[in-house]
Every structure is written in structure tokens, then in C-alpha cells.
Amino acid sequence: MFKIEDIQNYSKEQLEGVQAIAAAYGDYSKKSYEDVKTFVEKLSGVKSLDKALEVQTEYAKSAYEQFVAESQKIAGLYADLVKQSYKPLEGLATKFTPAVAR
Structure with a gap:
């Protein structure tokens, strides 16, 4: 049936996937914070409305991209995690799926 090592490896893979997702969110949050900080600094230094609109438009485009x-x-990380979570079920499904006559 299932070996203890298989269960441990499966748990480790799942944990690594969740950690990768958390790290990606953390990296994005840090980068976003720095971008907002830079935007506010640029915006506070402008002297005209035209330049303020230019800085704001530049920031909005960059933030969206x-x-x-x-x-x-x-x-993609979530998709990989879902694929990993179904790996143990693939072997189980083949055992219970009837063979198709060829």
C-alpha cells in the first residue's frame, strides 16, 4: 500500500510548494512597496500638473505590468502544487480503472 517514506516525501513536496508560493507573495509585496515609495518620492518632487500626470501614468503602467x-x-506555482497533490492518486486511479479492449 503506502510506505511511510512515500508519505513523508509527499508532505515535504507539498510544504515546499506552499513555501514557494509564500515566498513569491513576499517578494512581490516587497517590490510593490519599494515601487510605491519611489512613486511618492517622484510625485512629491514635481512642480507642474503635466509632470505629475506623467509620473502617475508611468507608475500605473508599471504597476499593472x-x-x-x-x-x-x-x-503557475499554484498549478504546480495542484499537480503534485494529485500525483499519489494517479497510481491509485490506474489500479481501479478497467482495461479498455484494443
Whole structure:
């Protein structure tokens, strides 16, 4: 049936997947915070409305692009985690699936 080592390895893989997702969220949060800080510094130094709109537009575009890229990265990590979680069930499913006549 199941070996203790298999269960331990499975648990370790799941934990590593969750840690990778948490690290990605942490990295994105840090980067986002730094970007907001830089934006506020730039915005506080502008002297005209045109320049303020330019800085704001630049920030909004950059923030959106970064959000999309990080969201795709994190979604990929979640997909990998789901694939790992179904690995033990693949072998089990083949045992109970009737053979198809060829």
C-alpha cells in the first residue's frame, strides 16, 4: 500500500510548494512597496500638473505590468502544487480503472 517514506516525501513536496508560493507573495509585496515609495518620492518632487500626470501614468503602467507578470508566476506555482497533490492518486486511479479492449 503506502510506505511511510512515500508519505513523508509527499508532505515535504507539498510544504515546499506552499513555501514557494509564500515566498513569491513576499517578494512581490516587497517590490510593490519599494515601487510605491519611489512613486511618492517622484510625485512629491514635481512642480507642474503635466509632470505629475506623467509620473502617475508611468507608475500605473508599471504597476499593472508587474501585477500581471507576478500573478501569472504565482498562478503557475499554484498549478504546480495542484499537480503534485494529485500525483499519489494517479497510481491509485490506474489500479481501479478497467482495461479498455484494443
